[in-house]
Each structure stands twice: as C-alpha cells, then as structure tokens.
Amino acid sequence: MTSKTRAKKLINAPEDIITEAIEGMVSAHPHLLRVEGATGRAVVAQDGPRDDKVGIVIGGGSGHEPAFAGYVGRGLADAAAVGNVFASPSPEQILDATRAANGGVGVVYLYGNYTGDVMNFDMAAEEAAGLGIECRSVAVADDIASAPAARAHERRGIAGDFFVFKIAGAAAEAGRDLDGVEAAARAALANTRSMGVALTPCSLPQTGKPNFEIGETEMEIGMGLHGEPGMRRGDMAQADAVVDELMAPIMAELAFKAGDEVAVLVNGLGATGLLEQYILHRRVAAILAEAGIRIHYSWVGEYATSLEMAGASVTLMKLDADLKTLLDMPCRTAALTVGDVTERARASRPDRTVAAVFEKKVETRETHLAKDGPITPTIFRAMVSLAGERIGEEAERLSALDGVIGDGDHGITMDIGWKAVRAALAQSPADETIETSCKRMAKAFLDAVGASSGPLYATAFLRAGTAVKDRLNLDAGAMAAWIGAASDGVQERGRAAPGDKTMVDAWVPAAEAARACAEAGDDVLACLDAACAGAERGMNFTRDIESKRGRSAKLGARSVGHIDPGAASTAVILAAMRDAARDLLA
Incomplete structure (x- = not known):
C-alpha cells in the first residue's frame, strides 16, 4: 500500500468505530463482558470484580485487539478502559473502570509505558484517591529495542x-493483598522481554x-506497536535470521542458564498469519533447546496487534516457582482461557459508584x-472556537507531520478534542466567566481525548483559567498571563523542557514574547501577534533538533529535519x- 492508496476497512462512520466495536465485543x-459507566468505555468482567479482592484495571488505545478488553474476565482483569485508536483512555474512562473493579481493598493499574497512558492513568489515580480508592500503577516496559538496559x-x-496481565490477575484471584499483587506484576515485568519486527505499515481508520x-523489500527490527522506529531498518531476511536477531538481546538480558524454564509468546501484529508465526516459533524453540532452556508453555497467535501491520514479536518470560504457579492458574476471557474456571454466581456488591472528583460544580456568575x-x-x-475550527482544517497536515516521527494520529486526536471543546462552549451561559469557560474546556478535552494531548491541554486550560480568575475581561497583561499559564501547565504535566522537541518548544517562546510585549505597554493584539511569532519560531526550531521526549525520542538523529x-x-x-x-476588535 503506497502513501496515496486509501486502505479498505469494514467500518461505518470513523467516529463510531470504538463504540461499535465495544458493542460488538x-x-x-x-x-463474559458488560459495559459500565457513563463514558461507555469501561468493559467489565461479568464474573470478576468482588468485595475484598484487589481490582485489576488494564487499558490503552484501541487497534491492538484483543488487547485490552480481550483480557477482561475471571482470573485476569476485572475491567479495561478502552481508548481511541492508538490513544490512551481518558481519566474519566479509567475512573469508570476503576469504580467497577473496586472491591474495597485497592486497585492495580496495568498499561503500556507510553507518555499518554502514564499521564492519564496518573490523573485517574489522583481522582480515585479522592474517592477513597487506593491505586497502584505498573507501566509495562518490555520492549528491548526502545531503550538500553x-x-x-x-x-x-x-x-x-x-504476561504481566496474566500474573497480576492470578495474584488478585488468589487473594493476595494490594502489595502482593503489585509485587507479582513487577516480578513478571522484571522477567519479561520482547522484541518485534515490522514488514508493512498499518493505516488509521x-x-x-x-x-x-517502509520499502517493499525492507523490514524494521524493533518497531513498536504504533509504528515507532526500531533499532534498524534493512533488507528483508529469512525467518530464522530474523528470529536470531530478535532473540539474541532477549536471551542476553534475561541471563538464562541451562535448566531454566520459560514461557513463550510469538505474537502476530495483525497481518501475519499463523503459518509464518509457527515458522518463527520453530526457531525460537530451537534456540532455547540449544541453551538447555525448557519451554513451560507457548502461545502463538495474535495477542497484541497493530491494526493490519504485517510483522511479529517474540516475548519470553523467565519463570521462577511463583511465576509458574500464577501463570498456570485458571482464567477465562474472550482472548485467553487457561485451565478450568469454576462457574460462580455473579456476586452482589454494594454500589461503590461515586461522582468523580473532577466533576466539580461549575460556577457561571462572578462578581x-x-x-x-x-x-x-x-x-x-x-x-477558542476559531482555534478548534482551524485545527479541524489542519488535522490531515498535523497527522502527516506526526506520521514521520510518531504514530500519525496527532491531527486526528487534536480534532477530536477541539470539537469537544467547541461543543462544550456552545452550551456556555452568556455570562460565564473566562475562568469557568476554561474549566469547561479542560473537562471537554480530557473526556474526549486520551493520548498525551488530553492531560496536557486539560492542565493548560485549567492553569490558564486560574491565572485570570480575578478578571471578567482580558487586557494585554492578562492575555499574556493566560498564555504563560497555559505554557506552564503543559510543562508541568508533560515534564518537558525547551529543546526536547515537543509542543513546549512553541508554547514557551510564545509566552515569553507575549509577556515582553505586555510589559512594554503594547496592546492585546500586539501581544497576540508576538505570541504567534514566538510560536512560529519555536515550531521551526524543532525541525533542527533531536527529539528527547515521547514516542519520537527513540528516533534519535532520525528525528532531525522534521517539525514536531x-x-x-x-x-x-x-x-x-x-x-x-x-476581526472582532476591528
């Protein structure tokens, strides 16, 4: 498929794909499954959550099916928060899953180690703490290709x-406490390593x-699930040679010795059939046998895909007695069944649903x-409404920029968030203050968008609104304060600094320019002009630097020459x- 070819997909309206997929599942x-919560994005086990059991909540973006909702069920995850394609679920979606999984003794969050997921799950944990639910997080970071040891x-x-989901779910089902379940998940992660290869791209719906x-005769060793770059790109090789390259660093890091036992996962990325996957497993098994390592159990198939990407990954989990016991414990989900699960009547639990702390009363009148x-x-x-309109107009260009150094969805994600902002502001009372409108914007964006953009812009809007809470109208100084606080919010939530090749590189010079203009006594339009010029300079600056944050950080020198x-x-x-x-002040 070339960049000019539009992929054929059996979908209806693109904006309905997640809702319809959940309904179909x-x-x-x-x-096995039901949906709980107002967001409609929490898939919950019919026979999972119960009182006095640690809740297991997993989650992440769609497009990786059967991950994540496919692992919801008895003996595994109690609930999954389902994000948009390749985007983290929002804090409110995660909270819906948290409330459903809460048995009164804590909840463990399990998700992939991506910036958006970390920020959204962290925000959800903060909100859950306000509801009296203690949450622990384990960010799964198993991909050897993405950073050195x-x-x-x-x-x-x-x-x-x-493997991390399976071990944590078994530990919770066995009745271990919050510390014990978290420890089991971390033990699984410490003994699990993966590496993959991609042969073709995928396409967002x-x-x-x-x-x-990627060239027709090329492959990328170590590519991530969203098309993030790997260790090297080169000519296609035969299956055995590919497996040898994937297995060598895994074997070295796990420091196997003869007599060890291991669990094996050969995982297809969406468009690589079982015929090829079994050929890959054949070589994995031969390498392990040569090293005197016994395979306790293998899984071969599609367990964590990347839409229709062609390629595969190999994952090994080095087993000790406890991990082996937990791995063998029964579970029953749509994607994985181990052993025999005894039928159990659905437990009645007290209603633990509490309004999210984020749902603060919105004040519309200030004196x-x-x-x-x-x-x-x-x-x-x-x-703000025109900003949302322009983002929609530029969505394809922004996604194309992201496709070069990220996963290609930035424009789509921003458009979703800004459409939600515009819809929310359309409901604003005429006398609503700017601070209150900013709170409304923050909640709308955060509820609509997971990914990293959701928490970043929600925090930016909240901080910006607070900065002008003493004002009905904005003069030049207040406008500069609004831009500066938005910039501070992005830096605070994203923990990025100028020079990291992120949106911070545009926000910071914009804020500095607006502040200088206001301090010089210029009017509000001059301050906005200065902010735009600063943002433009910062944007162009990102073309010439290496990325140090987010998914594109793995590109290194390959990110130079591309605008963030x-x-x-x-x-x-x-x-x-x-x-x-x-236009309005003319």
Missing part, C-alpha cells in the same frame, strides 16, 4: 503486557493512509472582577485566536 461475549524505565510496552513508510480590557468572555470563546506536530498545532491554535480577536 459485548454482544459476542455477553456471558540502563534506561529500562524508558522502554515502551508491547506484547509483554500479556480515520485517514485510511499508512502511518509510516467583583476586573472589567478593563477588550477581550470579553464572548470574544474569548469565539477565539505538537509545536505545529500550538502555532495553529495561537494564530487562530489572534485572527479571531483581530
């Missing part, structure tokens, strides 16, 4: 999720276009606010806000 497995905490999660390019300044709440909302999509979308947003203000 539950209708296919009604004895010395920086193992930076590695991404790929098919190793399978919203665009139908390949999310990266004693500063009224000087030309940017009224109505004008501010028009500025987050910086580009920042420039679009600020330019639209400036244009709207100019």
